[in-house]
Amino acid sequence: MKNIRFLFSLLFIAGLFSCSDSFLDVQPTTEDMESDYYSSEEKLQEALVAAYDPLQWCDYSWGQFAGFNFLSDAMSDDIHVGGADYSDIDILHLMADFRATPEKTLSDLWTVLYSGVNRSNIAINKTRELEGLSEDKKQPILAEALVLRAFYYSWLWKLWGNVPYYTINPSSFVEQIAADEVYEKVMEDLDEAIGMNVLAMKGNNRTYGRVTQAMAMMLRTKVVLYQKDESRYTQALTDMKTIIGSGQYDLVNDFADLWEEETEWSEETI
Numbered sequence: 001m002k003n004i005r006f007l008f009s010l011l012f013i014a015g016l017f018s019c020s021d022s023f024l025d026v027q028p029t030t031e032d033m034e035s036d037y038y039s040s041e042e043k044l045q046e047a048l049v050a051a052y053d054p055l056q057w058c059d060y061s062w063g064q065f066a067g068f069n070f071l072s073d074a075m076s077d078d079i080h081v082g083g084a085d086y087s088d089i090d091i092l093h094l095m096a097d098f099r100a101t102p103e104k105t106l107s108d109l110w111t112v113l114y115s116g117v118n119r120s121n122i123a124i125n126k127t128r129e130l131e132g133l134s135e136d137k138k139q140p141i142l143a144e145a146l147v148l149r150a151f152y153y154s155w156l157w158k159l160w161g162n163v164p165y166y167t168i169n170p171s172s173f174v175e176q177i178a179a180d181e182v183y184e185k186v187m188e189d190l191d192e193a194i195g196m197n198v199l200a201m202k203g204n205n206r207t208y209g210r211v212t213q214a215m216a217m218m219l220r221t222k223v224v225l226y227q228k229d230e231s232r233y234t235q236a237l238t239d240m241k242t243i244i245g246s247g248q249y250d251l252v253n254d255f256a257d258l259w260e261e262e263t264e265w266s267e268e269t270i
Contacts, residue, residue, distance in 0.1 A: 038126035041133055044141050047123040051148050052210070054116035064108040065089050071106070072158075109159065113152045120149035121169050139198045144211040146193040147219065150186045154223050157182040183227050190220040194239075202248040205265075214243045214270050243270070 038044060059067045073079045074095045081092035094100045123145035127138050149167075156163045157179055164174035165182055177185075193199070199213040217239035224232045243249055250267045257263045 038122075038130060041137050041141075044123065044127050044130065044133075044138075047119070047126055048141050048145055051116065051119040051123045051145055054112050054119065054152070057112045057115070058109065061108040061112045064091060064106055066106045066109045066112075068155075071109075106159075110156070113156050116152035117149060117156075117166075118169050120145050120152060121167055124149065125168065136198075139196050143193040143196045143199050143216075146189040147199075147211045147216045150189040150193070150223075151219060153182060153186050153189075154219065157186060158226065180227075183223065183229075186223055187220070187232075190216060190223070194220065201243075201246045203265075208265050212270075214246070214249065217243055218270050 038047060058071075059065070070079050074081055074092050075098065081089060081096045083089040083093065086093045091100065091104055091106060094104055095106070124142060127142045127145065130138065153163075153165065161179040161182075162176045163179075163182060165177045165185055166174050194213065194216050197213070199211060199216065200207070201213045203210055203212050221236040221239050224236045248267075249270060252258060252263060252266050252268050258266070258268065263269075
């Protein structure tokens with residue numbers, strides 16, 4: 001009996017080694033699964049929501065605290081970077097003391113922002129490519145995604161200056177372009193999105209936190225002022241007058257109320 005079992009074991013093992021491994025080669029059921037996936041307004045909305053997601057990664061990204069609300073002031077006298085000592089949020093302490101290095105800086109923010117660029121590119125390109133969906137449904141999605149891409153690139157431009165720029169997600173390395181060129185690219189996206197005039201001037205309790213026409217105009221104005229582009233100062237002033245003239249924004253009665261949770265989406269919030 002033992003000999004019979006041994007013989008069957010040998011035959012089984014021999015069978016395993018003689019079998020082809022072709023069963024491991026699985027063919028996709030479509031030629032291009034990604035393009036087939038983004039085939040409806042619902043799926044484009046999913047791509048757009050994914051493009052928003054990196055906005056919430058900045059506060060604490062992979063161990064680095066990099067909140068937008070104070071990041072630009074980390075090297076000024078306006079704020080104290082916090083932490084118990086230099087071992088707590090050490091990168092911000094180094095920045096505050098002007099001792100940051102290429103290796104010891106807010107490098108994780110680079111990954112966060114380019115993740116946003118990547119996702120925005122997908123939403124923009126898939127929306128442009130999709131046929132059979134009316135323009136009145138495509139344009140709001142496209143406008144939001146363009147503003148998001150401009151936002152992510154504006155921070156890369158502000159923090160690093162010369163950066164790789166691409167609108168189609170690459171499969172290999174992308175060369176840097178000059179900071180002034182990045183500025184122009186950011187303005188192109190904002191000009192296109194604002195020019196569509198399809199975004200609401202202000203959100204409502206269903207859409208708070210999403211891009212609005214006023215937010216896009218504010219971003220365009222901030223970028224223009226940071227660049228000191230005097231050729232666009234008149235446009236910036238017009239954008240501000242448009243927001244004020246809309247009647248949908250105003251100053252709160254008590255400045256201290258801005259720091260309360262109940263006024264997070266007040267009449268002063270853009």
